[in-house]
Amino acid sequence: MLDAHCHNLEDPSWCRMGERLFIGTHPWHLDGFDEAELVRRLEADPGLGVGEIGLDRLKTREISPRMRQVFMRQLVIAAYFRRPVVLHGAKCWGEVTEACKPFKGQIPAFLFHGFSRSEGLLSGIIDLNGYISVGPAILNDHADNYRALVAKIPRERILAETDNEAGRNADIAAVYAKLKELYGITEKEILENYGRFRT
């Protein structure tokens, strides 16, 4: 089953959407940012996307100027190469969405991965050609707010992810099963969404 976002790769600067690879500097690993290397990689591989990139208020609360700069540089580069982007925006999805707006149409598609709020941002996300990947949080029977949010996402915008990495082994089949059980969304529909994201 297609996993829209995971990190089961040796190098933390890579992530995967199905078979497609993305490269980028996550806001938790800013020291690793090497702009020239990113450009080289994208030049060398036309199928490569950019991610996981973004802003974060989970670990530090404050968004440092450096964090913002690294995110912006990567958006500019993704737009230049016309590559899709995987976003991180823990506790600052509004700021991440705003930062992406100037790149509308230049960056062909955005994956809002781990998106957990808020309903008010959905129209802006869709306007950017954004997709939202629903993760294992949906399996938690007490996650009422998250489940209510997912109910508001247009179904043609939904993907499914594990966000797996070393030591984390969520089951993508369980996420698909829960999407079907709660909202009637089928694997076929999700694969169609993925097909549109890729094109």
Ligand SMILES: [Zn+2]
């Ligand atoms: Zn991730």
